[in-house]
Amino acid sequence: MIALQGTFRALADPTRRDILVMLSREDMTVAGVSEHFEMTRAAVKKHLVVLEEGHLISVRRQGRETINKLRPQALKSAQDWLNHFSDFWDTHLDNLKSAVEAEGDDTK
Amino acid sequence: MIALQGTFRALADPTRRDILVMLSREDMTVAGVSEHFEMTRAAVKKHLVVLEEGHLISVRRQGRETINKLRPQALKSAQDWLNHFSDFWDTHLDNLKSAVEAEGDDTK
DNA sequence: TTGACATGATACTATTTGGTACCATTTAAG
DNA sequence: CTTAAATGGTACCAAATAGTATCATGTCAA
Numbered sequence: 203m204i205a206l207q208g209t210f211r212a213l214a215d216p217t218r219r220d221i222l223v224m225l226s227r228e229d230m231t232v233a234g235v236s237e238h239f240e241m242t243r244a245a246v247k248k249h250l251v252v253l254e255e256g257h258l259i260s261v262r263r264q265g266r267e268t269i270n271k272l273r274p275q276a277l278k279s280a281q282d283w284l285n286h287f288s289d290f291w292d293t294h295l296d297n298l299k300s301a302v303e304a305e306g307d308d309t310k
Numbered sequence: 311m312i313a314l315q316g317t318f319r320a321l322a323d324p325t326r327r328d329i330l331v332m333l334s335r336e337d338m339t340v341a342g343v344s345e346h347f348e349m350t351r352a353a354v355k356k357h358l359v360v361l362e363e364g365h366l367i368s369v370r371r372q373g374r375e376t377i378n379k380l381r382p383q384a385l386k387s388a389q390d391w392l393n394h395f396s397d398f399w400d401t402h403l404d405n406l407k408s409a410v411e412a413e414g415d416d417t418k
Numbered sequence: 419t420t421g422a423c424a425t426g427a428t429a430c431t432a433t434t435t436g437g438t439a440c441c442a443t444t445t446a447a448g
Numbered sequence: 449c450t451t452a453a454a455t456g457g458t459a460c461c462a463a464a465t466a467g468t469a470t471c472a473t474g475t476c477a478a
Binding site: 213219222223272286 | 319
Binding site: 231232233243244247263265266267268 | 453454455456457
């Protein structure tokens with residue numbers, strides 16, 4: 203199993219989650235990812251390092267570029283951890299049906 | 311839908327994930343949760359506040375105790391976000407079957 | 419009422435984190 | 449070879465976070 207700590211830590215930042223969505227469409231270089239954000243390349247690179255430490259992406263040097271590639275296993279591990287609560291959901295979620303659609307929201 | 315940012319941020323800490331597991335078995339007071347950790351009650355209380363801000367628990371005052379209760383909707387929202395990558399998994403995970411069971415691990 | 423107990427809130431410190439600025443390294447191309 | 453472009457790495461700063469210590473508040477029980 204993949205280390206959950208690094209994975210959940212990597213998922214905690216909205217920029218990193220956006221990067222994962224981008225990488226789910228196509229592999230991208232550091233510069234390619236950076237184009238979609240207003241922060242510097244170095245900052246984006248740091249996020250990519252965190253994602254790599256969380257096993258969420260793989261990094262491959264190709265010439266002078268580095269290709270960042272989504273790695274689905276860690277995402278699956280995170281989902282598996284959440285699945286441990288499924289029994290709880292089955293038992294108690296039915297009682298909360300009316301509350302589900304009344305959920306408010308704020309930032310993201 | 312529930313705000314993902316607060317939810318993922320709350321899930322990023324191992325202490326908080328442990329608290330969620332504990333609460334999946336039974337509702338607990340602040341002191342009850344604190345017994346399972348070596349940090350102070352105040353520190354545990356702070357984690358509980360973060361969990362509440364992430365909509366992962368509900369807090370109810372009962373007499374001089376406060377009952378902390380798991381709230382499954384937010385966990386489900388996080389899982390739903392992860393589900394957005396399912397298409398990617400279906401497409402690419404098969405090619406990685408051999409790599410899945412070769413995953414190393416470190417902390418948690 | 420008095421006292422013990424559980425909690426909430428605040429102030430303070432140390433650590434982590436997100437970000438920028440800057441420099442070294444590698445590579446493609448003339 | 450030389451030069452410019454793309455990238456990686458390090459140093460540094462500001463802000464957020466985790467934790468402790470401490471005190472105030474409310475509540476159960478005698």
